[in-house]
């Protein structure tokens with residue numbers, strides 16, 4: 001693996017951490033933060049990354065079990081991405097892709113994405129982020145049905161606890177009440193059904209039975225509102241930010257059958273699952289589904305530079321080409337040349353180092369085995385992993401099945417406490433509601449690094465148990 005040689009940013013001893021934290025607290029409004037607590041909380045300042053590791057301003061070395069924010073698929077410190085970006089900055093730092101102009105990076109990336117994507121995709125619409133990708137999806141889907149002569153097909157069905165971004169359309173597609181309640185969301189014509197969470201809804205059923213039941217909620221909703229009004233169904237192949245909810249194997253094939261039966265478009269939001277995270281280029285391939293649209297971002301550039309977009313299937317493109325009429329949508333940074341060259345180099349690395357194949361048949365199964373074995377820890381009620389994604393619930397007492405486990409009182413905040421202990425031990429995980437801790441490490445982890453990550457996780461769990469004594 002090619003890594004940055006010089007320790008360019010290893011100057012944490014020169015950083016006045018306290019002064020920087022105070023300046024941050026004084027002027028920087030962070031995303032998803034409670035500003036009332038701002039003055040009491042200090043933020044960790046990250047200064048350097050190399051492979052799967054980060055260093056903060058106080059010199060602590062942390063194994064990044066979250067790949068930044070589910071995105072540094074090829075790990076940190078890839079000089080060749082920096083070189084590609086530098087070269088493009090010098091050559092042509094920006095030009096737009098409006099009004100019948102284009103540039104080489106956008107052309108090459110569009111062709112490359114088509115090459116690695118499932119066969120129904122021959123076109124790409126670029127955006128700057130996952131949220132912008134999903135805004136594009138909403139507009140594109142409605143434009144398609146209108147051109148097709150079915151303008152009444154407006155409704156997009158999504159799921160509770162889904163995460164599809166933070167713009168008005170992204171937050172509407174998402175199923176988080178906490179986001180909907182701020183700003184009068186969801187937008188009209190976006191509705192939600194239950195999520196395929198076996199832990200939440202599967203008591204007394206097998207995984208397979210519950211998967212079919214959860215998919216049947218889509219059919220029920222379509223029948224309630226009338227298929228003639230439904231435009232599309234959107235889902236993350238594996239819900240990420242909602243807590244790494246791994247659907248039962250029966251779920252997605254049944255969703256595909258229902259979409260086909262009623263002629264409804266299927267949208268896979270692959271902002272997390274794309275670019276190798278499930279051991280395939282796209283997570284929909286893992287589940288054997290054939291989406292009409294795929295939203296991507298994050299792993300397309302491994303987060304080195306912002307870029308997102310939508311793979312648009314032939315079914316949609318052929319109608320839009322045949323019927324004509326302008327699609328009045330686009331962003332200044334659609335197909336930004338810097339993002340495109342970063343993505344091309346990132347994909348080259350994923351290909352040349354056979355990272356996707358390794359996650360598929362070597363490191364992915366190894367990580368899954370090791371991570372799921374954490375369920376033997378006294379604090380862990382259940383642990384599931386798929387590819388390089390995983391989640392586990394911390395419980396007060398274990399029962400005969402995962403549905404009989406006794407959770408902690410939410411007020412105790414055991415999940416966030418445990419996450420803090422893990423960081424003290426040297427590994428970053430993320431805490432979500434229900435004392436669930438999730439992981440999504442860089443796809444480059446070796447067996448030895450996986451072993452180290454699991455060891456650090458266990459240390460953090462043990463410290464949390466000590467707290468509870």
Ligand code: PLP
Pocket residue numbers: 129130131132134163164165166170236240241269270271272297298308
């Ligand atoms: N879709 C999914 C599945 C995501 O996980 C995210 C971000 O976490 C988004 C969309 C939004 O992407 P962005 O934050 O780049 O707008």
